[in-house]
Amino acid sequence: MSDAKGAGSNGSGNGRFLNPTPMLDELESGPWPSFVTGLKELAERTKKPMLRGVMDQLEYSYQTRMGYWKGGLVTVKGYGAGIITRYSMIRDKLPEASEFHTMRIQAPPGLHYKTDTLRELCDIWEKHGTGLIALHGQTGDIMLQGIEADKVQECFDELNQNGWDLGGAGAGMRTGVSCAGPARCEQACYDTLEMHEKVMKHFVGAVHRPEWNYKFKLKFSGCPNDCTNSIMRSDIAVIGMWKDSIQMDADEVDAWVEKNGMEKLVNEVVNLCPTRAISLKDGGIEIDNGNCVHCMHCLNVMPKALSPGKERGVALLMGGKSTLKVGFNAGSMIVPFKKMESEEDIEEFIDLADEIIDWWDDNGLDHERLGETIERVGMKQFLDGVGLEPSIDMVTKPRDNPYFKTKY
Amino acid sequence: MSDAKGAGSNGSGNGRFLNPTPMLDELESGPWPSFVTGLKELAERTKKPMLRGVMDQLEYSYQTRMGYWKGGLVTVKGYGAGIITRYSMIRDKLPEASEFHTMRIQAPPGLHYKTDTLRELCDIWEKHGTGLIALHGQTGDIMLQGIEADKVQECFDELNQNGWDLGGAGAGMRTGVSCAGPARCEQACYDTLEMHEKVMKHFVGAVHRPEWNYKFKLKFSGCPNDCTNSIMRSDIAVIGMWKDSIQMDADEVDAWVEKNGMEKLVNEVVNLCPTRAISLKDGGIEIDNGNCVHCMHCLNVMPKALSPGKERGVALLMGGKSTLKVGFNAGSMIVPFKKMESEEDIEEFIDLADEIIDWWDDNGLDHERLGETIERVGMKQFLDGVGLEPSIDMVTKPRDNPYFKTKY
Amino acid sequence: MSSPERTWKTIESGPYPYKEGLHPVVKRNYGKWVYHEYPRPGVLKHVAESGDVLYTVRGGTPRQDSVDFIRGLCDVADTYADGYLRFTTRNNVEFLTPDEEKVQPLIDELESRGIPVGGTGKTISPIAHTQGWLHCDIPATDASGVVKALMDELIDGFRGMDFPNKVKIVTQCCELNCGGQGDIAIIVKHTRPPRINHENLSEICELPKVVARCPVAAIRPTVVNGKKSLVIDEEKCMYCGACFGACPSMEINHPEYSKFAVWVAGKNSNARSKPALMSLVAHGLPNNPPRWPEVSVVVKQILDAYRKGGRPWERLGEWVERIGWKQFFEETGLTFDEDMIDNYRHARTTFNQSAHVRF
Amino acid sequence: MSSPERTWKTIESGPYPYKEGLHPVVKRNYGKWVYHEYPRPGVLKHVAESGDVLYTVRGGTPRQDSVDFIRGLCDVADTYADGYLRFTTRNNVEFLTPDEEKVQPLIDELESRGIPVGGTGKTISPIAHTQGWLHCDIPATDASGVVKALMDELIDGFRGMDFPNKVKIVTQCCELNCGGQGDIAIIVKHTRPPRINHENLSEICELPKVVARCPVAAIRPTVVNGKKSLVIDEEKCMYCGACFGACPSMEINHPEYSKFAVWVAGKNSNARSKPALMSLVAHGLPNNPPRWPEVSVVVKQILDAYRKGGRPWERLGEWVERIGWKQFFEETGLTFDEDMIDNYRHARTTFNQSAHVRF
């Protein structure tokens, strides 16, 4: 299958712009919206050769079961990151997609858009690039996919004039992600959108000019449901938390029981509390808040009757990352509670994050994420290094081996 | 406190044989039987200088907070192990205890004695040694404590003539331990005593002439209550197990409930089953045996009503050991079930144990226990090496990282 | 690259300002929501302290969208949702409106445009997406294709709400796992060591960096045909592909030997049980474009068993935790094998260090 | 060593034959026991299929017994237990008799001889014992003394049966832990690196073996005053004493810097929860013979809290698991500190990888 069918020819044949892509075409059937159909229609309408080239190359990948992009270095003035550069390894065979760079654009926190804004973005992108956009990348960027190197700067300038900025790549701060939070969720314990915006504005230089050991990610989830998967995917996961008692509306509890029955109350609320902090009382429930671990379950089942407490803020979990080298690493609890109501609270978080990043950048190895550095160097050393107090909240149990150095 | 009070003098002073031991004497008060009193009385009666020397040296240790024994090499003809040799590091100061060797003697499985046997043992020991005996050492030996090197052989010969043999030490098979088992316990799923005796007879050469990488221990518990702590303390833990359903005597369940009440049934039986395999039924209980993990709890609470199933045998857990180097390592499930009723079943176990020890001796490093070798080399390699099938019973969950070599 | 006559001075603005995109009802009730309900699959109803109500209609997208597709979404938003829309953290599009009457027409409009409505509550969310052959430089497969093929088969799950709890599925086009964790994950698993391109290695790669990237120290420097290069200790290498990320000359991808593995029981939320890592339950599946049918079979076996056996609110991993892994393999018809026994750094902590066993 | 005129030829018999020591009632009902009861603390009643009944009376011993003490036990057994007795796996002595009338006189006799009766059921078993200064060559303290001092204080616990469940306590005279795991463990913890005796090291130790013994590779060969010796990287060394076991010239023991630590929540049985490793909850306690009062204080704080808070059948670790470690530290009055955060090989698996937290 070394010869991609029709590849390299110029859309001759069935009178259409695109070359035949028989394997890809098989992804046009079925009920789920097809990216192939989208791509084909876009190409047929715009007649952009790069799109035809990309389709040909993708078809060739499907046939040969191999990828054919390689990296490179493209950037915009003053920046060192934000463009993911792609050159084709088979450009002699399929020259139309010899370049296919992606511009990572920082989306609005919470991913809310006015249609005007989106249309504007589409227009700029169609002007300079292919018109293919991923909404959104796993790190939360808008990914404008498919542009040539010599069009990147002008495209960026026009985007930037419209309020857009590039996102992260390389060994620096990465684009943030925040959940819907207070915009559309009753569980939010802090303003995820505001915090995301403020914090990422602080780190904007580190996003654009990466110069650390490796990447660093922040994600903002309004509560422990963690709708941004922050625990597994961010070096610092900012997760909403409350410190006082769950707010209970007794009438709404009664109404819930009325509607759903006692059996469901026991089976789906009482029995599923991980620490058995909930007991039946007077036909309703009683919560032993000292034993509640803030898992969210009861609040999820009875959102009308139960809400997070009034003393709200964030918990910080650190060290989450993907598989590379050490296997998936979930972030772990470092700061169990921190108020997050004012500008100053955000400032304090930023100071702490700066401190942590400094420590990590000093103590980490090349290509080593925060969690790996903590694991290698030791949690105690990390806490000492960044000036945090150790607490039992950080571990599931005290150590089970005697292999530690003492101070006394 | 470098000068032990009265140490080295010859029992002058208060007209008694022993020298003053003021610190040790403080351990004579209080309700728990005092080893100090026992030692003093023994010494005063027998007037053995070695005992006086040992008391002096122990007092000196209490004063200086340091130990003063060092090892050496003493053995009996044909054996390489079984005597724990102790020479005093302060023999010039306290010459009477310049030697204080221990003879490890293999006790009867289950630790049942006729008084005649014990008296005989006491007599032999008092004749050749100090008359101090530990019943029993943590590995299950009778430890005859305090003998001079040149008396060891004659003492051993006399012991051996009376049916006693030395236990293990050094890098070989160690003495075994078995629980009361069928002798005095309704939970026993196999004959711990018989198996212990047969297996240790097979390994008797390896006990006496250690030549492996390191020590190897076997312990025999009749059921998962594990009254020998085998999981944490033996390279192969042999733990009683049943494969079919728990035997239930419905009348006795009723009687239990009659006597203890429904609340206790729910709180102390139903709710404490780790997999919630027990449910209430017709005023009694029903057990989902497919979901029972053989933890023993319900059988412990209601021994009259519940007993292990009829298809009985053993589970083998491997790799248990203490703290050295890797921290405590609990043995892990390798063979979930093996019949253990006949001579042949014991033979089969012995073959497997031989296989495992061979593999370990070939693949292990010096001073590396089986569990450490398995951890270092990999469970898969271990299973391949000894010819066992992998099973989900061996792990709490399948691997969470993709770092494995495949065969296909 | 930048043209000399450039006059614009970059504003390092960071994230696009979020306030502009908030629907007026959102703005008015920001932080004041009280509860939510699921009027029907694909629709959320949020109620605020003020009594204001907000309906959300959720639709699936291919994620790799064309501007035409996006403009279409904007048309829908203009007609039915006051000119606002949002995307979820999982590539779904959401239309927000306070008007209950608009909900059904909105749904109809979306479905008529081929955008399925669903993905809320106890259901299958669309599969998290990565770049694959379309764009990445190290993929062994295509993410968009796998996702499209699978979602075609799971569309009823997306449209219904009859699973025990949410089902989050992810795909990854290489072992680096840009897609994160999920209840079910479909991930490339290589089965041979990289082939080294000694010709260009020293020219395009920093040798010490490549050596340092290997988690099992399998890579050593060497000289081949007078050129500096690297050699792999094939005994040690477990085909992770980490070196390939650092150096394209370490060719790990292969049409035949880059297979698929299926993982289950990952969980990110803290609801009830703690977040949990995924476990390997099937591997050696062929990388079979364009529709990867072998993968779908396995995923559906798992989903069927979970849907049947899970109790309300039990995530997939919680269901397995309750019934035990042995039962999981029985109910799904998958086979446990020796490769599923961990042998990596913390392997010991996954051994069954107890006599607890089910028969 | 052996005298030349030795004529006896060794019989390698292995364990002493067990059958001889079995009480006739045991022999008759071997493997046919049906259930047990606790008529009172210190006494077990086993009933066999045949209807036969066997009473067991359990007494505490110092373990380091004199022949006089043992002969005394034999006297008691001859009078009250048909000439049979046994020892438990935890150094208790047990007298077996089918005659209910003999039980009380047997108890009286034992108590009159200073042998406390107890240790059955939900109670404190005697503390597992190791050799200490009396015999071992590497101990930092005395086991028999610590045990005697503590048991004096815990005797009511031994005699009663009013704990939530069994309490198994162990002591260890060095970090090798010959005593195994327990609900509570009292273990030496060194706080300085070994001092090396360069004078005799190369004469009495095999250098490579010593180097290999160190778990953190802190030991390197060196030459001191022209003699081969070893040097310790004090940055790496965490004072485990493993090297001392291999070589007496690595002097880890110190009257001041060999402290005590207290560990809790170890569990060997499979009842309910899986067996569990112990966790560190107090350290830096002085090694204070002859009665180590500082250790007793901590142990009693723990026991009091457990007795008060544990539910029936909850072992100490299960109680902690239910209430959480934070609560454990509050209820015992002990203090969590940074050293209690694991930093050894599997440390990561003990981190709280979740947002689960109690306030």
Ligand code: SRM
């Ligand atoms: C585009 C994107 C996948 C997507 O289609 O959504 C992506 C694509 C790449 N990731 Fe990723 N990662 C993307 C989100 C993630 C995530 C998810 C997240 O951020 O929440 C993860 C897991 C979380 C984490 O950070 O660990 C992730 C973990 C990785 C890793 C492994 C990191 C690790 O420590 O384990 C690598 C390898 C590396 O950095 O060397 C990696 C490397 C890459 C590279 C740069 C591959 C490479 O080394 O050349 C990919 C470029 C693809 C391309 O051509 O665009 N990518 N990557 C995501 C970024 C889009 C965006 O900016 O919005």
Ligand code: SRM
């Ligand atoms: C005597 C005894 C303690 C006691 O008072 O009961 C004992 C005493 C010693 N043990 Fe032990 N161990 C004794 C049972 C144990 C146990 C318990 C068991 O067997 O169930 C363990 C934990 C289980 C295990 O095997 O891991 C144990 C784990 C150790 C270790 C650490 C092994 C490890 O892998 O972590 C060592 C160190 C070594 O072997 O280098 C050790 C080493 C020693 C040495 C030989 C110290 C040395 O290296 O010189 C001690 C000799 C003391 C002496 O003077 O008599 N002893 N040792 C026990 C043997 C008596 C008997 O034969 O009945």
Ligand code: SRM
């Ligand atoms: C829209 C979105 C946030 C956003 O900013 O975009 C969101 C929105 C809501 N989530 Fe979520 N979650 C969203 C991604 C997630 C994720 C991350 C993901 O999908 O990758 C998670 C973690 C998944 C995991 O554990 O692996 C997540 C775990 C939850 C949970 C915990 C479920 C559990 O029991 O484990 C809840 C609670 C619930 O279901 O009641 C929840 C609850 C909710 C609620 C009910 C919150 C509320 O009161 O409004 C929202 C509607 C849920 C629904 O659709 O059923 N949300 N939610 C995300 C929609 C994703 C999608 O398109 O499918």
Ligand code: SRM
């Ligand atoms: C006599 C002895 C066996 C022997 O061969 O010597 C023994 C005998 C019995 N054990 Fe045990 N166990 C004996 C050491 C152990 C040990 C090991 C130890 O003490 O070091 C354990 C494991 C401890 C651990 O987990 O760390 C042990 C864990 C159990 C359990 C599980 C308790 C739990 O809930 O975790 C039971 C079940 C029960 O209590 O009903 C049990 C139950 C029993 C029963 C009731 C079995 C029976 O039906 O006869 C026996 C009377 C128990 C009692 O005294 O309350 N036995 N038992 C040991 C007495 C030790 C002592 O003198 O104190």
Ligand code: SF4
């Ligand atoms: S993380 Fe919490 S606050 Fe944010 S959207 Fe999910 S449920 Fe709402």
Ligand code: SF4
């Ligand atoms: S939030 Fe979770 S832990 Fe807290 S009471 Fe509710 S169910 Fe229990």
Ligand code: SF4
């Ligand atoms: S381990 Fe089981 S069989 Fe043996 S004495 Fe204990 S409870 Fe009885």
Ligand code: SF4
């Ligand atoms: S033995 Fe344990 S797991 Fe089995 S039913 Fe009884 S309590 Fe449950």
Ligand code: SF4
């Ligand atoms: S998972 Fe691998 S192949 Fe896919 S986008 Fe991420 S780095 Fe590229």
Ligand code: SF4
């Ligand atoms: S594939 Fe992984 S294990 Fe193999 S050489 Fe490359 S980095 Fe090392």
Ligand code: SF4
């Ligand atoms: S614990 Fe240590 S000091 Fe005590 S007997 Fe065992 S090896 Fe010797």
Ligand code: SF4
């Ligand atoms: S005390 Fe332990 S860590 Fe220190 S040098 Fe000796 S063996 Fe190594």
